[in-house]
Amino acid sequence: MSYMYDYLIVGAGLFGAVFAHEANKQGKSCLVIEKRRHIGGNIYTEEKEGIPIHKYGAHIFHTSNKKIWEYVNRFVEFNQYINSPVANYKGALYNLPFNMNTFYQMWGCITPAEAYDKICSQQMEISHEPKNLEEQAIRLVGRDIYEKLIKGYTEKQWGKKCTDLPAFIIKRLPVRYTYDNNYFNDRYQGIPVDGYTSLIEKLLSGIEVRLQEDFNANPLQYKKMAKKIIYTGTIDAYFSYVLGALDYRGLRFETERFAMENYQGVAVMNFTEAKIPYTRMIEHKHFIFGKQPITYITREYSSDWTIGEDAYYPVNDEENQKLYAEYKLLAEKERNVIFGGRLAEYKYYNMDQVIVSALNAAASEFVEG
Secondary structure (H helix, E strand, C coil): CCCCEEEEEECCCHHHHHHHHHHHHCCCCEEEEECCCCCCHHHCEEEECCEEEECCCCCCEEECCHHHHHHHHCCCCECCCCCCCEEEECCEEEECCECHHHHHHHHCCCCHHHHHHHHHHHHCCCCCCCCCHHHHHHHHHCHHHHHHHHHHHHHHHHCCCHHHCCHHHHCCCCECCCCCCCCCCCCEEECECCCHHHHHHHHCCCCEEEECCCHHHCHHHHHCCEEEEEECCCHHHHCCCCCCCCCEEEEEEEEEEECCCCCCCCCEEEECCCCCCCCEEEEHHHHCCCCCCCEEEEEEEEEECCCCCCCCEECCCHHHHHHHHHHHHHHHHCCCEEECCCCCCCCCCCHHHHHHHHHHHHHHHHHHC
């Protein structure tokens, strides 16, 4: 069969863009198709009045992998943004992740020893093996932190009561006995000065891209176009849900403009009270240290997902993992198809992990092929 392209890349997100870039460097002909109206997947940023708006929620690039940090810096300039979110519970504010500032705000503890003793005393409430997420959280950080900073947020995020969620969802919670509000432990951290869309544009430079084209609407036609398919969509959709649909969580966003320089004073504020319907509020200009006289905020709502809607993250409970394992067996039997990225692998990936995965897939292709 005569093919028009060496590779058809399904999805113009980070995995697809990195693979396409590496294939293009090898002289391979590539076509990237994307069902949305824009490139970038969920890291797409849209500029408004000089402010890159994180269209699909906050994305902060962080990694301890020097090679990956150097890789992304070849394409765009990163600033020195440090993620230091704040939790809002009934109007009281707490620093995240849980650290000495949090413990001072919660209990008035000044020394690490005081905070340690307070948490230990509350952990003792759960002496048995935790049966659900609520018991697991109390076992890790005590009831006060659980009730104020975990319970409401988690129930909104998953759409279920913490007592109905499995314990393994939170195997650990970060607790620091230092006054350090840096959310991540990674050595390298920042955000592209011109937004993430600029990174994807550079990766896809010189590569044919077609928007508003849905591979799963006509897979047989698309498969005839290239020797090999790089598929980054939901794995169950690829197989037409033949084994049933996997569960994902959806997200909904409301963006609002304000004629003021500073609305909430921080890029990310989590709202941990159950009766507040959104999980967090993002003020985009703080990602780039903006000084504009106006500002944009986005309220983020977690929601149930149905087929046809954008899937944001997998529901990694035992039932869904079993179903994914069955789909993975089907995927391994597919000839000339590589499944990659968060949706195709039904796995939560940070951005640096997506890049590593895409680079590994490309290296395997071009060494072996």
